[in-house]
Amino acid sequence: MTDTSLPVAAAGRSLWADAWARLKANRAAVISFYYLILMAVICIAGPWITPHDFTTIYQDYNRVPPSLEAYPKADAIGPAVEDAVRRVRLNLDGWEQKDGKVLIRVSSAKPIDDRVAGYIDRSDVFEGSAVAEKSEDGLHMTISTDIERKYFFFGTDNSGRDLLTRTLIAGRVSLAIGLLAGIVAVVIGVLYGATAGFAGGKTDEIMMRIVDILYSLPFIFFVIMLVVFFGRNFVLMFLVVGAVLWLDMARIVRGQALSIKRQEYVQAAEALGVSASGILLRHVVPNLLGPVVIYMTLLVPQVIILESFLSYLGLGVQEPMASWGVLIAQGANNIPGANWLLFFPSFFLTTTLFALNFIGDGLRDALDPKDR
Amino acid sequence: MADTILDLRNVSVRFETLDGMVDAVRGVDLHVKAGETLAIVGESGSGKSQLMMAAMGLLASNGEASGVADYRGTNLLGISKSELNTIRGRKITMIFQEPMTSLDPLYTIGSQLMEPIMHHRKVGAAEARARAVEMLALVRIPEPERRMDSYPHEMSGGQRQRVMIAMALANDPDLLIADEPTTALDVTIQAEILELMADLQKRLGMGMIFITHDLNIVKRIADRVCVMRHGEVVEEGETRALFAAPKMPYTRELLEAEPAGRKDPPLPSAPKILDGTDIRVTFKLGGGLLGGEPIYLRAVDRVSVTLREGQTIGIVGESGSGKSTLARALLRLIPSDGAIVFDGRSIAGYSRQQMRPLRRELQIVLQDPFGSLSPRMTAGQIVTEGLLVHEPSISRRERDRRAAQALEEVQLDPALRNRYPHEFSGGQRQRIAIARAIILKPKVVVLDEPTSALDRQVQKQIVELLRDLQAANNLSYLFISHDLAVVRAMADHIMVMKDGYLVEQGTPDEVMDDPREDYTRRLMAAAFAD
Numbered sequence: 001m002t003d004t005s006l007p008v009a010a011a012g013r014s015l016w017a018d019a020w021a022r023l024k025a026n027r028a029a030v031i032s033f034y035y036l037i038l039m040a041v042i043c044i045a046g047p048w049i050t051p052h053d054f055t056t057i058y059q060d061y062n063r064v065p066p067s068l069e070a071y072p073k074a075d076a077i078g079p080a081v082e083d084a085v086r087r088v089r090l091n092l093d094g095w096e097q098k099d100g101k102v103l104i105r106v107s108s109a110k111p112i113d114d115r116v117a118g119y120i121d122r123s124d125v126f127e128g129s130a131v132a133e134k135s136e137d138g139l140h141m142t143i144s145t146d147i148e149r150k151y152f153f154f155g156t157d158n159s160g161r162d163l164l165t166r167t168l169i170a171g172r173v174s175l176a177i178g179l180l181a182g183i184v185a186v187v188i189g190v191l192y193g194a195t196a197g198f199a200g201g202k203t204d205e206i207m208m209r210i211v212d213i214l215y216s217l218p219f220i221f222f223v224i225m226l227v228v229f230f231g232r233n234f235v236l237m238f239l240v241v242g243a244v245l246w247l248d249m250a251r252i253v254r255g256q257a258l259s260i261k262r263q264e265y266v267q268a269a270e271a272l273g274v275s276a277s278g279i280l281l282r283h284v285v286p287n288l289l290g291p292v293v294i295y296m297t298l299l300v301p302q303v304i305i306l307e308s309f310l311s312y313l314g315l316g317v318q319e320p321m322a323s324w325g326v327l328i329a330q331g332a333n334n335i336p337g338a339n340w341l342l343f344f345p346s347f348f349l350t351t352t353l354f355a356l357n358f359i360g361d362g363l364r365d366a367l368d369p370k371d372r
Numbered sequence: 373m374a375d376t377i378l379d380l381r382n383v384s385v386r387f388e389t390l391d392g393m394v395d396a397v398r399g400v401d402l403h404v405k406a407g408e409t410l411a412i413v414g415e416s417g418s419g420k421s422q423l424m425m426a427a428m429g430l431l432a433s434n435g436e437a438s439g440v441a442d443y444r445g446t447n448l449l450g451i452s453k454s455e456l457n458t459i460r461g462r463k464i465t466m467i468f469q470e471p472m473t474s475l476d477p478l479y480t481i482g483s484q485l486m487e488p489i490m491h492h493r494k495v496g497a498a499e500a501r502a503r504a505v506e507m508l509a510l511v512r513i514p515e516p517e518r519r520m521d522s523y524p525h526e527m528s529g530g531q532r533q534r535v536m537i538a539m540a541l542a543n544d545p546d547l548l549i550a551d552e553p554t555t556a557l558d559v560t561i562q563a564e565i566l567e568l569m570a571d572l573q574k575r576l577g578m579g580m581i582f583i584t585h586d587l588n589i590v591k592r593i594a595d596r597v598c599v600m601r602h603g604e605v606v607e608e609g610e611t612r613a614l615f616a617a618p619k620m621p622y623t624r625e626l627l628e629a630e631p632a633g634r635k636d637p638p639l640p641s642a643p644k645i646l647d648g649t650d651i652r653v654t655f656k657l658g659g660g661l662l663g664g665e666p667i668y669l670r671a672v673d674r675v676s677v678t679l680r681e682g683q684t685i686g687i688v689g690e691s692g693s694g695k696s697t698l699a700r701a702l703l704r705l706i707p708s709d710g711a712i713v714f715d716g717r718s719i720a721g722y723s724r725q726q727m728r729p730l731r732r733e734l735q736i737v738l739q740d741p742f743g744s745l746s747p748r749m750t751a752g753q754i755v756t757e758g759l760l761v762h763e764p765s766i767s768r769r770e771r772d773r774r775a776a777q778a779l780e781e782v783q784l785d786p787a788l789r790n791r792y793p794h795e796f797s798g799g800q801r802q803r804i805a806i807a808r809a810i811i812l813k814p815k816v817v818v819l820d821e822p823t824s825a826l827d828r829q830v831q832k833q834i835v836e837l838l839r840d841l842q843a844a845n846n847l848s849y850l851f852i853s854h855d856l857a858v859v860r861a862m863a864d865h866i867m868v869m870k871d872g873y874l875v876e877q878g879t880p881d882e883v884m885d886d887p888r889e890d891y892t893r894r895l896m897a898a899a900f901a902d
Contacts, residue, residue, distance in 0.1 A: 014792050015747055264744035268808070271705060271756040273731025282757070286748040 017208045019290075022366040029362025032355035039352055043171030051151060052162035053170040053235060055320045060124040061152065062160045063338045066276070070149035072125050077102065077147065080125040088119045093140070103132060111138030120145055155340045157330065161320075167344050172350070177237055177323070178304040184242025186296050189249020196250070197257025198280055201299075208254065212246050219244055223315055232318055237310070240370075241303050252295055256288050263287075273351040286287035290367040301353040308349065325350040377546050377579045378427070378464070379403040383439035383449070385419065385426045385603075394424040398603040401799060404547065409580040410575060411611070412596035413587060413626070415827040416798065419603040420822050421581050424549050427457045444546075462492040465540035467533070469552040474536055475524040481508075481535050482520030485542060492543045492654040505749075507538040511568060530561035530902050534568070541572065547579040558690040558854060563898035566593055585827055587626060591615060599623050606829070628826040631835045631861035637879070638864070644713070645848050646679040646702060646734075651710040652870075653694070653701045670707070671697045673692065673872040677850075679816065684842065685848040686863030686880070688856060688895070694872040695852045699818045700852070715815065732762045735809035739821035742800035743794040751804050752789035755779065758812045778811040781802075782837060801832035803837070810841060818850045823858050835861055854900040860884060868892050 023029055047054060060080060061071060072080055077097065081104055083091040090112065093105040104120070106112065117129040120143055129145035154163035198206040223240050230236050260266060261284065269279050308325025310316040317323050324345045331342030376531040385397040391745050397419040404410045412420045426437035427448055441448040443459060460466075468474045476484060484505040489495065495503075501520070508516030509536040524532055533553060540548055550569065554562040570593050573580050574680055582593060590597055590611065597614050599606045599622065607620045618624045653672040672694040687695040701708035704719060704727050712720045719730065738744040745754050752775040761769055766774075776786035793801055802822060819838065823831040835858060841847060851862050859866060860880050867877040868891070876889045884900075887893045 014750075015794065028730050263746075264738045264740050265746040267705070267748075268736065268738055268744050268805070269757065270809070271703065271731060271734075271736040272812075273728040274757065275728070275761070278761065281748070283746050287746065 019363075019366040023362050026362040026365065028358045029366075032091065032358035032362070034353045036352065036359070039171065039348070039355070040175060040263070042177060043168050046168035047165050047172070049164045050162065050168065052165050054161065054165040054322070056161060058124045058156060058160040058162075060160070061150070061156045063158055063334075063341075064152055064156050065151075065338070065343075066153055066155035066163070066340050068151075068153065070151055072147065072150075077125070080123060084120050084123040084126065087123075088116045090116065090141075092371070101144050101146060102126070104145065105140070107140045109139070112141045116141070117143050117145075124148065124150070138230075155237070155338070156345045157341055158334065158338075162340070163327075163341065163344060166322050167324075167327060167348055170324045170327050170345060171348055171352075173234075173317055173321060173323040174304050174307060174325070175352070177241065177307045178300040181238045181241040181245070181303045181307075182296055182300045184238055185245040185249050185299055186292060188242065188246035190253050190288070190292055192246065192248035193253025194257045194280065194284060197254035198261055198276070198284055200258070205255070208274075211250055215247055216266055220313075223310060227315055234317060237307060237316060240310075241306050245299060245303060245306075249295060249299070253288060254293060257284055258285050260284050294360055294364045294367060297356055297363055301356045304349070304353065376403045376405050377444065377486065378581075379442040380423070380427065380442075381440040381442065383423060383437060385422045385425060385431065385435055385437050385443060387432070388434045388436075396435070396603055397426065397437075400600070400603070400605055402598060402605070402608075402900075404579045404581055406531035406546065407573075407577045408596065409570075409582060409586060410580045411590040411597045412600060413584060413590055413597060415585060415829065420600045421551055423600075424466070424551065424581065424583060428460050428464065428549070429453065430466075447561060461488055462501040462543045463545055464547045464549065465543070465545040466549045466551065467540050467553045469534050469555050472874045475532055477524050480521050480523055481527070483521075483698045485535070485539055488538050489542050501544060504538075507542050508535070510541070510572070511535070511538045513538075528561075530559055530565060533557060533561075533565055537565075537569065537572070541576065545575070545578055547581065548573070549583070551583045552585070553582075554582070555586070560690065560894055560898040561857070562589075569593065587629075589826065599626065602717050622701040625829065628852070629832050631832050631858050633839070633861050633881070635839065635862060635864045637682070637685055638680050642682055644678055645681050645715060646677070646850075647711075647713040648677045648698075648702050649711040650674045650676060650677070651698060651701050651708055651712070653706060653708045669823065669871050672701060675867075675869070675872075675874045677702065677823060677867070679848050679850060681815075681848055682842070682846050683865060684851055684863045686851045686853065686859035686866045688853060688859055688866060689869035689871060689875075690854065690895075692871075696820050697872075698869070699820060699850050699852055703736060703818060705736075729762070732758060732812040733815045734818075735812060735814040735816070736820060737802075737805050737809050737822045738817040739824055741798045741805060741825055742793075742887050744805050745801055747793055750790050750792055751775075751779070751784075751796070754793070754804060755789070755807045755811055758808060762812060778807040781810065782807045797804040797830075799834065802830075802834055806834075806837065806841070810845065810847075813845065814847070816848045816850070818852070820852045821854070822851075824853065826854060831855075831858060838862065856896065857882065870884050 041265055058138060064071060081095045081102065082092060083108055084105065090106040090108050093107050095102060095104045111319060114131050117131050120126055120129040126145040127148040129143055131141060132144040133142040135141070142206050152162055152164070157163055157166065171235055192207065196204045224245070226236060226240055266279060266283050267284055274282070305326070307323060309327060311325030312329040326346035328342060328349065331345060334341045380400060380402040382399045382401060383397060384395065384399050387394045387396055400423055412423070414520055422431070422435070425431050426435070428439040429448065432435060437449050439449060443464065448456060448459065457571065473607065482501065482504055485507060486497065486500040486672070488854070489500040489503050490497065505516045505520060508519055513519050513531060513534055527535070529690055535736045553569070554565050557565060566589060569580070584590060592612065594611045596609065597611050601622055601843060607614065607618065607623045614623065618627055651672055652670065655669045655671055657667040658670055675698055675826070677685065678699070687698065689695045697706065700706045702712060704712065704722060710720065711718065713733065717897045752772065755778050756771045757777045759766060759774060775789050779789055780785045784800060784803050784807070793804070796804065822838070823834050838849070839862070842849060849862070851859060853859050863880060865877065866880050866883045868875045868883060871893055876883060876887065876892045883892060884896055
């Protein structure tokens with residue numbers, strides 16, 4: 001054949017492209033997908049934009065309820081003035097609000113030092129304090145100060161930290177644990193399960209009995225043991241959760257591998273003389289990926305819940321870091337006095353889990369249309 | 373004059389898919405009278421099953437039916453599900469293709485038979501049981517009383533299909549719809565079931581709609597035939613008249629689709645290419661760590677095969693006769709005892725690694741054109757996978773060229789090589805599977821039921837393709853099939869197997885026209901009965 005030019009080959013539509021088209025037709029899954037992206041963006045970028053740091057403690061704003069208006073509220077200025085003046089051990093003669101500034105008249109038995117203005121500033125309510133007037137004898141003074149306006153859209157917690165920032169920071173932690181521990185579980189599970197399923201026979205038997213033994217270990221004791229040995233830290237969380245959840249993954253993948261191994265296209269590949277690793281990589285793994293992707297989207301919520309559970313028990317991330325589970329635990333302790341402490345983190349957690357589950361469902365339908 | 377039981381008028385079925393609406397049935401008019409057998413014939417995808425599914429309200433959730441399905445004055449397409457349930461299962465019943473899956477494995481045959489009887493006739497358990505036993509006797513199940521307590525897995529495929537028939541007939545239906553009821557069965561069993569159904573139909577005087585792709589069956593059982601294609605009725609008429617003088621070209625094409633021709637044997641001096649002596653294959657069932665005593669099953673027992681260059685040996689037998697196992701053992705895909713000589717080399721003791729370089733000369737084409745191609749690879753990748761193994765040095769471009777060339781050889785458009793298997797039809801897929809085997813220029817190809825899952829016309833084309841390829845490349849075939857008509861057209865030597873033994877062998881004319889063994893005689897009678 002001298003003519004080596006080939007006819008232009010039309011592109012085919014792979015199963016993945018088909019699945020993608022079906023997924024796009026699933027409204028709930030698409031909305032969930034965008035919601036999840038939005039959630040991730042907010043949690044990652046949000047803490048830089050919010051006016052507060054997640055560790056900053058505002059002593060004057062313990063447990064203030066969520067509000068779209070700025071703090072302090074009008075009726076809170078009086079007590080704040082009294083508080084601030086008492087703290088510098090002066091007598092309050094009176095105060096008034098004028099042109100957005102607060103004028104505080106104070107007196108004392110001894111001459112007053114000019115530096116008290118700076119002490120007034122230490123209150124979270126005031127800023128830019130300065131001595132406006134001072135009597136000759138130094139026993140009376142008028143201090144002018146601006147009101148420092150702060151926004152706490154989600155309110156504050158028991159220590160006076162901004163809940164919005166903390167919820168977003170907690171979201172970072174929870175999503176990161178969910179994703180990374182999920183990946184850990186999937187990687188270990190797929191490799192282990194595919195090997196066991198594909199090797200079959202004695203190897204399979206031994207590998208799966210090891211899984212059974214690990215299954216029978218009580219999860220909580222296992223975690224406590226690890227925490228005792230290695231101390232509490234963030235990375236350990238990924239490993240612990242991932243190390244427990246890969247067992248399910250391994251079982252699922254092994255079952256899949258076993259059935260794929262008996263497919264005629266694997267027999268055909270064997271008859272072509274393809275080596276075991278070639279069969280594993282070209283035939284078994286690509287055909288496994290559907291269920292793995294589905295299970296992965298269902299695994300992430302499971303991981304987030306597990307982490308929340310561990311954090312709830314006090315075995316998870318440590319203050320001042322937070323995860324949704326930690327925040328929910330704190331919120332639960334403040335019912336009914338400060339229900340916003342429970343409401344906002346739980347809302348974030350549950351909607352995220354909802355979205356993940358919807359995506360998982362959508363993927364299942366998209367990848368396996370004949371089971372519908 | 374017999375009255376009309378079911379009258380379909382202008383029935384259409386559409387399915388909503390990602391690619392828009394797909395018309396499966398386009399305005400079909402059909403009727404069936406009491407005591408009449410109507411056969412609906414057509415290739416797969418002609419809409420013959422969907423038409424009946426629509427009438428029974430059994431369409432998939434994305435399908436919708438329009439038109440009129442008039443059952444004694446009631447339009448089945450217009451009534452609610454609960455109204456429909458008073459008719460289907462009682463007055464109109466259905467039998468499906470797959471007897472393995474249409475019975476619930478968790479319940480006994482008896483309870484599955486009794487349930488619809490009690491439901492539709494509002495009778496007690498004792499009466500229903502009596503009726504069930506009576507029905508089992510009617511479908512000629514031996515010891516019906518005892519069989520009532522059997523579970524489906526304790527019965528053979530043919531017996532299960534009999535139970536399905538008993539179930540369908542238990543409520544004295546007016547109309548029985550049978551959707552390829554014998555396709556999954558062996559020829560001998562198939563003949564028995566057909567005979568049973570014809571007999572019952574006459575005795576009970578009901579109407580029957582028989583959906584099939586097999587014209588031999590039609591000839592045997594139907595009073596009237598309706599040929600369907602692309603969702604439309606092509607031709608309809610009395611069976612005898614239609615077979616004698618088909619009016620439409622498509623019907624003629626269908627009737628002539630029987631694989632024809634004979635293959636000449638190779639010269640006696642042709643060298644032996646594959647020679648197996650006293651092949652034995654034993655499977656171990658159970659055993660293991662906690663499995664207890666294993667059971668040993670002899671799947672192939674001392675069978676010898678000699679394949680010469682350019683020869684085609686047809687291996688025939690019922691399912692479970694060991695014909696596929698024998699072929700796989702000869703290719704060393706499964707372990708076996710006995711001597712195997714390929715091209716002068718004794719390969720019986722070869723390990724997997726030692727076999728690997730020889731694989732390119734010993735190829736196999738498998739039965740299921742849907743299962744034998746990996747769904748995540750393109751046709752081009754599938755065809756060239758063997759090159760990846762045996763000629764790893766050639767470039768991607770060269771591989772692409774070879775793929776196009778191989779596809780051309782099997783008469784497929786090379787421009788389709790980037791498509792995925794699910795975008796091809798069954799016949800096209802089988803061509804891809806054949807291209808995958810021949811791209812390596814093998815010497816021996818095992819064809820394991822390569823035409824069984826295909827429609828008659830496609831079968832004929834594949835048979836012709838295989839014969840052309842054999843002549844062009846001097847291939848030797850081991851052709852496994854239970855379809856004797858195809859074997860006759862393909863093979864120059866036939867081996868008949870049963871229960872792992874070789875029953876008889878010889879030239880096609882010897883074995884098929886003048887069988888020596890009783891078993892072969894039964895097999896041939898069932899296959900070629902008119």
